[in-house]
Amino acid sequence: MITHTARPLKVVLYEGKGAIPLPAESRAKVMMALLDKGYAVARVTESGSNSSAPSDDHTLLLLGTFPARQAPELEDATGRVKIEARDITDLDPDSIVALVEKSRGSKPMNEPGKWKPWFPVIDYTRCTNCMQCLSFCLFDVYGVSTENKIQVQNNDNCKTNCPACSRVCPEVAIMFPKYQAGPINGDDVSAADHGREKMKVDISSLLGGDIYSALKDRSAAAKSRFSKERSPDKALDERKKCLTKLVSDGFIPMDVLASLPSPDVILRKAEEAKARAAAALAAQ
């Protein structure tokens, strides 16, 4: 299970009115170290752009070099954020980071290295709401909104390093920001990508016929053509072939195949996804 709901403590390096600026080398070093540990950090000066205080239920740790080494007593005007201020005069970067860690105490926080944020991100400027991703994913990552729009609903279910669904999207609308190569990483989609990225497998054939175009067509004749169910064994076989090919191409990690549900569950899930996709398309 992924436990990634513990939000980071926000640290403010305060160099505004009433504080002495930090030494330049120290400032960047402290920020890098804190960010790499998962903290959110703001630097506040008297000039420059805006900086926002978090309006959530968290503690704000304000660090500064204050005259007479005396950190001011601070209160959030809204009363929602607890502000702790600490003086860091003469502290080296390592000691500043240690002070932050100590202030956090045993409060849980997500930390880099323990989990990789890996999930599909839909580019709605490209998505045509065709629902192919919903039908393809066996891990219930996708769902349908109350307005019958495709949505990423269970991103925790996504298999780390598996960008397979991006290949079934006919519009190249599915991104994985942590992926190495474009256009899956969010790089611009070229005309060549549009052709190349499409998986050379008719995904709808894995699910018992081209239900999508049938529904879009909406003619009774077209619908009836797809009412005949294909052999479940054949559909399962084709789905497996497709996934095995993606693994052998190095496109999806081996452990995704290993974590596939049983054939019965795959078939059930495919049926359920098909029904959900069909209902959403019919309601459009």
Added chain:
Amino acid sequence: MPETLLYCRCAYAQVVPTGVKNDVLQRLCDSGSSFETVSDLCEMAAHRDPRLQNLVNSGKLKIAACYPRAVTGLFHQAGSPLPENTEIFNMRTQTAEEIVGQMLQDSTVSVAVEG
């Protein structure tokens, strides 16, 4: 409307070249500007961190992260769509000099106006 400069460290899976992201942060630190940094925007979007909405509400945003299409999609998916005037700079493809030059350009102007 004040500007907020936002830097994403991409700390949970480093797809941004280390040299560029360190250089961008160093240059922001060396400037006199206030700015916000986050450990990883993807991580925040994954659990729909309300701080994304705070950032969106804080004024015009200038973001140093990765591909604009990805960053826009992340905020949208997290339920905090970015306003149209947001500027996104790509540390995967642009140089630190280019990025920080553009991030600081107008904020200097806004300081002058405010001052």
